[in-house]
Amino acid sequence: MIAWLTEAVLACVVAVFDVITGVLLTTPQVTAMPQVRALTGRSVWIVDSVFLMAFVAAGVLIMAAGGGGEQSRYTVKDLLPRLVVGFTAAHFSQLVCAQLIDLGNAVTGAVSDGAYDGDGALTAIHTHLTAAAANHTVPLLFLILAAVIAVLAAAAAVQMIGRFVALMVMTAVAPLALACHALPQTDPVARLWWRSYTGCLTIPVAQAFLLTAGEQILLDPAAALPVPVDPGGTVNLLVVVVLLWTTVKIPGLMARWAGQSRRGMTTLGAVVVVQQLARAVPGLNTLRRSIR
Incomplete structure (x- = not known):
């Protein structure tokens, strides 16, 4: 039973690795896709x-103000650079x-770049799995670790598609x-887009750095962990588990970093809602002033 389960888990790992090898650490040029265009x-x-x-609307307001008073000129002087930046950024967004x-x-x-022996990190992981499968010292432990590796690899594939x-x-x-740069009230939306987009592009960079370091640990004898007794390559499999687990955690960390500005947007939205309620409910403004 253990041998049959081990063979099935290894087949799953190989199938997942065949899917994500060569595309896990790359970002497709989505701007050339017809649907995106x-x-x-x-x-x-x-x-x-x-x-x-x-x-x-801005021209009508200036004309209604009598040819442009001091206050209207001041408002146009402040908003015109933002409008130009937002309009230009929106039209050059694809570039x-x-x-x-x-x-x-x-x-x-x-x-x-500069991988050992010309193999990638996923190839190194598959090599150590195959070598550990040939050693029948602790078959149950190997089955558990292989199952964990299969789950983590599948999670990495799902995250890649997402x-x-x-x-x-x-x-x-x-x-x-990017057009939201035109107004101070909507500028946090544009900033959130910048953080989200750069964070999405930073994910494969961080994963490549992590997997390259793990590849050196797995393939370079000088960088291997100094373990005197390693039955069945257990330490190497644990290193693989840690590498894949950290790789799966990177998108969550980037999403948390990109969402740091959501608190400010939520606070702004709450303030707007409270103001609208204060205007809608009769007598609420008078009560607030009396309390002050």
Whole structure:
């Protein structure tokens, strides 16, 4: 029974590794996909429509103020640079996304270059699994560790697909997100997009650095852990488990870093809701003033 389960788990590990090898640490150029281009075109159309109405409204307000008073000129002087930045960033968003993706892939390639014996980290992991499977010293322990490795590898594959989908969505809505630089009230949305997009591109870089370091530990005898007794290659399998577990944790850490500005946006939204309620409920403003 143990031998049959071990063979089945190893087959699962090989199948998952065949899927993620060569694509786990790369970011596809999603800006060239037809679906993303179509959604981006709609986002740009929405941005153009909103900005057109904003410019028309600003002109009407200036004309209604009698040719532009001191207060209206001051407001236009403050908002005009933001409007220009938001409009320009929205129309050049795809170029920015393409350059960021190329930069992320270049950094990932530079970090993971110079692998030992020309094998990647996943190939090294598969090699140690095969070597440990040939040693029948502790078959039950090997089965447990192989099952853990299979689960972690499957989790890494699911996260990789989720990262691709998130990158496609963020690239498609990039014009809308970057257009939010036009107003101080919506600027946190654009900043959140920048943090999320750069965090999504930083995930494979961090994973490449981690797996490259683990590859050196697994393949370089000089960097191996000094363990006098290692029945069945247990220490190497534990190193593999730690590497894959840390690799799976990296996207969560990046998501937490990217979401740090959500607290400010939530507070801003709460303030707006309270103000609207104060205006809607009669007598609430009078009660608040009396309390003050």
